[in-house]
Amino acid sequence: MNPSACAAGLRPGPILGIETSCDETAAAIYCGERGLLAHCLYSQVKLHAQYGGVVPELASRDHVRRINGLIRAALADAGVQAGELGGIAYTAGPGLIGALMVGAAVASGMASALGVPLIPVHHMEAHLLAPMLEDPAPAFPFLALLVSGGHTMLVAVRGHGVYELLGESLDDAVGEAFDKTAKLLGLPYPGGPHLARLAEQGRAGRFHFPRPMTDRPGLEFSFSGLKTAVLTALPADADAQTRADLALAFEEAVTDTLAIKVERALQAAQLERVIVAGGVGANRRLREKLAERARRGGFALYFPRLAFCTDNAAMVAYTGWVRRRDGQMPGGALFTTPRWPLDSLTPPRSAA
Structure with missing residues (x-):
């Protein structure tokens, strides 16, 4: 004890x-x-x-x-x-x-x-x-990307209870943006997982959306404009393939943005480990992109199991x-x- x-x-x-x-x-x-x-x-x-x-x-x-x-x-x-x-x-x-x-x-x-x-x-x-429930568990300190339906945050975690908020969403959380965009595409609730599955059928390159707030310094996020971009690009008579192409373009924009900000935060906080937590942490494209950047950038990457x-x-x-x-x-x-x-x-x- x-x-x-x-x-x-x-x-x-x-x-x-x-x-x-x-x-x-x-x-x-x-x-x-x-x-x-x-x-x-x-x-x-x-x-x-x-x-x-x-x-x-x-x-x-x-x-x-x-x-x-x-x-x-x-x-x-x-x-x-x-x-x-x-x-x-x-x-x-x-x-x-x-x-x-x-x-x-x-x-x-x-x-x-x-x-x-x-x-x-x-x-x-x-x-x-x-992620501390996993084996191996990450050692302190580390950078946490917390992505859920209600929160998008980058946090420097120095120890249990020692947290420094580095950046967060100024409007929609990333999970909220996924759900709202899924609704625009006519997908059922909960929208995020349905959008991710639809994106797997999409064709890359047909649509391109901006990577919000990556063209300026800072670690804040903004995702509300992305769902507006999807709405603007969505034809009234969109067929299934068009909706899949839009889903893929949206998912690529979101996951690229998160990956870019993670690398910036690592440099700003001088950290070498990243953990990803929250429901959006289950997204396959996000996991793949962060894993690729971890290989190139030499930082360690940790995820809790999908159930957690x-x-x-x-x-x-x-x-x-x-x-x-x-x-x-x-x-x-x-x-x-x-x-x-x-x-x-x-x-x-x-x-x-």
Whole structure:
């Protein structure tokens, strides 16, 4: 057991992680000695598909229906009794406030009943640390490209809880741009994966879109103009091949832009390792382009497994374990927040 945990009188044991920030309900068990013991997830994609996007009230209600069963399943898969847990970690933000409150209420009740710490976890910090669940895990420091439906960020990660925001999107997040463009092309929800599959049938060179903000210094992103460019280029009577060609041109523009900014950020922060986190990190073209640039540029590249790119509780349980191990739980009491700047986090004591 970590000395700081002993000093705080904390009971040793695995951490239960709970994730309910948006449209995935998940529970996981992480143990410092044995690693990830179990992770269970239920996706609400089918529930929201008929509406073309996430309906917050429906998401919250479905979290209520699913969360207790997933927690029981995770405990059973891990072979852990609830009384053996050493803490309950939950996603406190950012996210949909109603959805966050479901996980927070369940976590708070369990922590109180079991007499263990309640550990609020920052959703973006959890994504940043998701590659730590892999073998080999990246060593600190590294550059993190965090790309999801709600965030596009470049972060210099110096250690657990020591984060420097280098650049972010000024408008649409990259995942949001994928989804909006997919909708323009008549693709179903969730649009990003459907657009990527359609792009595989596209012909290169028929359309070309700008690589936003790469012709000027800086590490910020802007993707809202790309979906407008697709709309302008989209004929009213576009056939299937034209839509595939547009999807490919859009995907190429986005992934090129991300790769260019990653190389700039590496130079600016003087780092030699890159991790990619968030749902868009599953995109095949992005992985291929970054891998090619890593070979040419000599930097190391890390991805979490595909299941841990999207929202999940494994990353929440791991982040909660780190915070508990180092004797510092952000917030220290039950809270939820739809907005929570990453750079407002207090580093664990061991990193301060």
